Amino acid sequence: MTNKKPSINDIAKHLNVAKSTVSFIINGKAEAHRISKKQEQRVLEYIKEIGYKPNYMAKSLATGKTNSIGLIVENIGDSFFGPIALMIEERAKKSGYRIIYSSTRNNTNDALSVLQLFKDTHVDGFIIAPPVKMEEGVKKVINDKVPVVIFDRMLEGVKTDYVGTNNREVVEEACAHLLEQKFKRIAFISLASPQSQMQERLDGYLHTMRKKKQTPIVLQMRYDVDREGYRNEIIHFLQNNPDVDAVFFATNYLCISGLEAIREIGKKIPDEIGIIAFDEHDLFRLFSPSITAIVQPLEQLSATIVKILLNRIDKGTIEPYQYITVPSTLVIRESSVKKKLK
Amino acid sequence: MTNKKPSINDIAKHLNVAKSTVSFIINGKAEAHRISKKQEQRVLEYIKEIGYKPNYMAKSLATGKTNSIGLIVENIGDSFFGPIALMIEERAKKSGYRIIYSSTRNNTNDALSVLQLFKDTHVDGFIIAPPVKMEEGVKKVINDKVPVVIFDRMLEGVKTDYVGTNNREVVEEACAHLLEQKFKRIAFISLASPQSQMQERLDGYLHTMRKKKQTPIVLQMRYDVDREGYRNEIIHFLQNNPDVDAVFFATNYLCISGLEAIREIGKKIPDEIGIIAFDEHDLFRLFSPSITAIVQPLEQLSATIVKILLNRIDKGTIEPYQYITVPSTLVIRESSVKKKLK
DNA sequence: CTGAAAGCGCTTACAG
DNA sequence: CTGAAAGCGCTTACAG
Numbered sequence: 001m002t003n004k005k006p007s008i009n010d011i012a013k014h015l016n017v018a019k020s021t022v023s024f025i026i027n028g029k030a031e032a033h034r035i036s037k038k039q040e041q042r043v044l045e046y047i048k049e050i051g052y053k054p055n056y057m058a059k060s061l062a063t064g065k066t067n068s069i070g071l072i073v074e075n076i077g078d079s080f081f082g083p084i085a086l087m088i089e090e091r092a093k094k095s096g097y098r099i100i101y102s103s104t105r106n107n108t109n110d111a112l113s114v115l116q117l118f119k120d121t122h123v124d125g126f127i128i129a130p131p132v133k134m135e136e137g138v139k140k141v142i143n144d145k146v147p148v149v150i151f152d153r154m155l156e157g158v159k160t161d162y163v164g165t166n167n168r169e170v171v172e173e174a175c176a177h178l179l180e181q182k183f184k185r186i187a188f189i190s191l192a193s194p195q196s197q198m199q200e201r202l203d204g205y206l207h208t209m210r211k212k213k214q215t216p217i218v219l220q221m222r223y224d225v226d227r228e229g230y231r232n233e234i235i236h237f238l239q240n241n242p243d244v245d246a247v248f249f250a251t252n253y254l255c256i257s258g259l260e261a262i263r264e265i266g267k268k269i270p271d272e273i274g275i276i277a278f279d280e281h282d283l284f285r286l287f288s289p290s291i292t293a294i295v296q297p298l299e300q301l302s303a304t305i306v307k308i309l310l311n312r313i314d315k316g317t318i319e320p321y322q323y324i325t326v327p328s329t330l331v332i333r334e335s336s337v338k339k340k341l342k
Numbered sequence: 343m344t345n346k347k348p349s350i351n352d353i354a355k356h357l358n359v360a361k362s363t364v365s366f367i368i369n370g371k372a373e374a375h376r377i378s379k380k381q382e383q384r385v386l387e388y389i390k391e392i393g394y395k396p397n398y399m400a401k402s403l404a405t406g407k408t409n410s411i412g413l414i415v416e417n418i419g420d421s422f423f424g425p426i427a428l429m430i431e432e433r434a435k436k437s438g439y440r441i442i443y444s445s446t447r448n449n450t451n452d453a454l455s456v457l458q459l460f461k462d463t464h465v466d467g468f469i470i471a472p473p474v475k476m477e478e479g480v481k482k483v484i485n486d487k488v489p490v491v492i493f494d495r496m497l498e499g500v501k502t503d504y505v506g507t508n509n510r511e512v513v514e515e516a517c518a519h520l521l522e523q524k525f526k527r528i529a530f531i532s533l534a535s536p537q538s539q540m541q542e543r544l545d546g547y548l549h550t551m552r553k554k555k556q557t558p559i560v561l562q563m564r565y566d567v568d569r570e571g572y573r574n575e576i577i578h579f580l581q582n583n584p585d586v587d588a589v590f591f592a593t594n595y596l597c598i599s600g601l602e603a604i605r606e607i608g609k610k611i612p613d614e615i616g617i618i619a620f621d622e623h624d625l626f627r628l629f630s631p632s633i634t635a636i637v638q639p640l641e642q643l644s645a646t647i648v649k650i651l652l653n654r655i656d657k658g659t660i661e662p663y664q665y666i667t668v669p670s671t672l673v674i675r676e677s678s679v680k681k682k683l684k
Numbered sequence: 685c686t687g688a689a690a691g692c693g694c695t696t697a698c699a700g
Numbered sequence: 701c702t703g704a705a706a707g708c709g710c711t712t713a714c715a716g
Contacts, residue, residue: 053462056463057403068442075428086417089443093456098459103431103432121399122397286625288629
């Protein structure tokens with residue numbers, strides 16, 4: 001018993017067989033290489049006895065596979081990407097893949113450099129919620145035959161798999177609901193972001209407003225601001241638009257800043273101002289009044305993302321790319337239902 | 343221009359120098375090996391020209407280092423570990439380390455198997471918030487000279503670095519604050535968990551109660567229950583203990599279930615029941631009334647964890663192990679301050 | 685059915 | 701100052 005870890009070579013020598021024989025047996029290819037049952041038993045037993053563990057780095061060097069996936073998101077600590085990261089990892093683990101993650105905080109340069117770094121370390125595939133201007137970087141990766149699944153927001157002109165939700169349709173549903181509740185002046189508060197999911201949400205809003213002959217009122221804030229900044233800007237906006245009687249918030253954290261703003265200026269939800277948020281948050285269930293929200297099916301999104309990526313990794317990248325949208329649900333709570341109507 | 347990635351060998355051949363020379367130059371050891379400036383320039387320029395990227399797997403195989411760290415937490419999607427994961431990754435990245443994560447959901451067997459898996463893939467070190475009964479597994483890893491930093495909860499008898507907060511002291515401070523506010527019957531609602539941080543929080547509570555001659559009232563729930571289950575058990579508890587006029591919740595999610603329970607039975611916060619939670623949550627700032635909470639210094643915790651681990655990785659494991667507690671802050675809000683006293 | 689050998693792309697004593 | 705060579709621990713054609 002030395003304390004050096006045993007290698008395939010050691011096993012082969014000890015058992016007087018060839019390295020290749022051992023390797024085949026370990027990898028379950030004994031049958032395919034017509035190795036005798038007896039031989040296989042002998043090797044398997046010895047492996048168990050000495051507690052042999054293959055060296056993954058050597059294996060990776062020889063095969064070019066690392067069994068790891070790079071996950072690049074906006075912020076792994078937030079209430080959307082965090083749970084997604086949890087579910088993605090749990091599913092990937094079942095298929096023997098590890099997840100390496102990085103948060104971009106929407107910084108394109110950081111995202112590009114981490115993309116390159118992960119690629120240099122030979123991840124087998126990527127799951128990316130990209131910041132803007134990532135098109136070229138992602139294309140390069142795909143060109144080098146590394147599979148990429150984009151999620152949450154699309155990348156224009158990048159041919160690869162995408163998984164997202166039906167932003168536009170569900171926002172239309174939400175806005176229609178507000179109108180039904182007799183809210184008249186519905187504002188849309190969002191980020192000045194060209195990202196596809198934000199554009200789709202805006203489209204849904206504008207489309208419904210136009211269809212119902214309402215005048216849109218849109219606030220698009222810079223996205224490099226902190227919570228305090230959003231709050232102040234929303235206060236300002238609501239004061240300048242006193243006739244606004246409902247707000248659709250394009251993300252959950254904007255809604256949280258919005259709630260702080262509304263508290264500050266003292267408007268009553270829902271009778272003086274109706275509220276709907278995109279994406280769920282613990283707060284929304286418990287807030288008084290509870291907040292109507294569009295809830296994305298996180299489990300289903302994660303499952304789809306992982307399934308598609310693993311399929312690409314296994315089978316290469318032949319079939320047509322998939323564009324999948326999993327529908328979200330409008331969960332109606334108190335903040336969008338006028339008490340007088342009840 | 344073939345499409346095969348250039349290797350050190352290719353460079354050496356092309357430039358008519360030895361592989362070792364190229365390797366030394368790439369790794370900045372040109373000087374140490376007294377390689378001529380001219381030679382160095384020539385190699386560096388060529389590398390740049392062809393866009394050479396070292397193969398990390400080969401490098402890892404040769405050196406035994408992977409520049410990766412295994413992060414094992416309870417749930418990367420929750421409001422404590424998520425932000426911690428964000429900060430840990432950002433700091434590790436600056437020093438050239440990647441993070442591979444896994445969530446245990448407090449399942450010891452899952453945690454042990456992922457610990458083994460990460461170890462087999464040769465992570466350079468571990469950051470672990472361990473479930474119970476991980477002592478032996480972690481010891482084995484440490485014995486094999488892989489550095490481990492434990493955080494959030496300690497592991498009895500495991501000699502390694504630990505980073506946590508001053509659970510006991512800050513809970514004492516919180517309980518003293520409730521007593522000052524003339525709350526009489528303070529209950530402590532927690533999980534039936536032998537984990538150290540939970541024990542310390544309980545100790546802080548019991549100690550203060552005893553010192554002030556108050557009778558402790560403790561509810562310890564099973565920790566394999568869902569939010570609904572917690573809520574129901576808390577309702578039950580509060581109904582059976584109608585004289586309880588304040589509750590200290592040992593975690594933020596228990597507090598959230600508690601708020602649902604309190605809403606259900608219709609008690610008024612803070613005048614009929616005072617509330618304090620351990621750990622911050624978005625909800626607590628915005629809830630009406632806002633909820634007093636013990637806030638852990640996440641930035642400082644993450645920074646300390648990463649610093650200690652990288653130090654161990656670089657310098658080996660010679661100096662005595664560190665046991666570091668970073669103090670938390672009691673943020674007093676409306677839920678623990680009686681209006682009548684104001 | 686099994687084995688000898690080359691190869692994956694690095695690092696690092698060692699010799700000169 | 702620089703180069704030839706062994707080694708890290710696997711996989712996989714290829715030969716028999």
